[in-house]
Amino acid sequence: MPGPTTAKRSRRAARGAFATLVLLGIGGYAFVTLYDRDGSQGPPHCAVARADGERAFTLKPQQAANAATIEAVASARGLPERAVTIAIATAMQESSLRNLDYGDRDSLGLFQQRPSMGWGSEEQVMDPVYAAGAFYDRLVEVPSYETMPLTEAAQEVQRSAFPDEYAKHEEEAALLAAALTGRTPAALSCSWIVGAEQDGQPSEVYDRLVREFGEGVQPIGDGTQVTVPLRAGEETRRGWELAHWAVAHSAELGIARISYGNHLWEAESSADGWQEITEENVASSTDELRLSVFSPV
Structure with a gap:
């Protein structure tokens, strides 16, 4: 793979020129079992919402x-x-x-x-x-x-x-x-039980992105971080297209965390779906699309 990105671009530059998809290897994780909001353990599922945010139906990951x-x-x-x-x-x-x-x-x-x-x-x-x-x-x-x-x-x-x-x-x-085309933002979210030893390989996500989206995706990285630049003007729809692809494949590929714009999805709390980034985690807010994977044990 090509070498890693060496410069961190400002939010203003990201808004004006491109958005990126970044996959990062992370360290040790405190794994938990997910529960539905009523306290009962729920089966793994993905939920599809309408444009107004109302849940329409669910399907298996x-x-x-x-x-x-x-x-x-x-x-x-x-x-x-x-x-x-x-x-x-x-x-x-x-x-x-x-x-x-x-x-x-x-x-x-x-x-x-x-x-x-x-x-x-x-x-x-x-x-x-x-x-x-x-x-x-x-x-x-x-x-x-x-x-x-x-x-x-x-x-x-x-x-x-x-x-x-x-x-x-x-x-x-x-x-x-x-x-899935990104036309409706934050409309697909998946909830699944995080295992005690959930592994993720950024290189596998890299390969899958290229194979499924084609050469137009053009990831760059070094095996621990993968960035997918997007052309100017495509940030919102293309970003959500990739974000929804990532959340749909999250259990399969060991994706632990996805952030895009002011939205965040985490496997550890995936029953909550896409969450707006708050003041408590404002440092995570970004105009880029970022994915973290579970590190191999």
């Missing part, structure tokens, strides 16, 4: 991670939010956003793609990045897919025996797509 990967692949290709909504709704119907190693006949993966029907090898369609890309390859060949009813666009790609079933997922898919 791995489902959120798969949806975030689907969005990242679309982002790498420069596809619109509508494409993400169609893809997520399709995966909701086909697999409940789970990477299934079984299905009807030889159907596999998030989109239940069939190797025998030219979707790729079994190994390929079980790779969420490949599977999402294969879906988009066919979707973009559908004339006017952005304006036609979602169920029709999905059916043009999937050729399902139950073509009307995609429509029932459209509302939730649209809300999730709005969050």
Whole structure:
């Protein structure tokens, strides 16, 4: 990897020129078990909110991670939010956003793609990045897919025996797509139980960012810190796109802390979701997007 960033840019410069995503290795952590606000231990989950902040629905962390990967692949290709909504709704119907190693006949993966029907090898369609890309390859060949009813666009790609079933997922898919594309800030948050030995590898997050978002992400770092510069004018939406990707993958990648603008998410208190940074932790307030990972024990 390239060398670490050597200068700390001022907030004014960050606001005027770019925002960054920073991943930092951290020292020892006091691990705790998370509880719901009523004091009962809650199962790991991710919550999706509407634009007004009202919780709309929940899903499992791995489902959120798969949806975030689907969005990242679309982002790498420069596809619109509508494409993400169609893809997520399709995966909701086909697999409940789970990477299934079984299905009807030889159907596999998030989109239940069939190797025998030219979707790729079994190994390929079980790779969420490949599977999402294969879906988009066919979707973009559908004339006017952005304006036609979602169920029709999905059916043009999937050729399902139950073509009307995609429509029932459209509302939730649209809300999730709005969050994952960064259009709705702080709209996706995940809550999970922190283990006694939760490890995170900045190098793995580096590799995943590049693989899912493509070369346009351009992380720089030395294995303990990774920075992803953003072009001027993209700070808010792109920053939240990356922040939501990070929180969706937080349990899987061992991400302990995410801060962006005046919002903070921490695994240790993830049941509280995204919190506004207060005077007590104002030193953490930043115009950059920063992620800390659990250090290997």
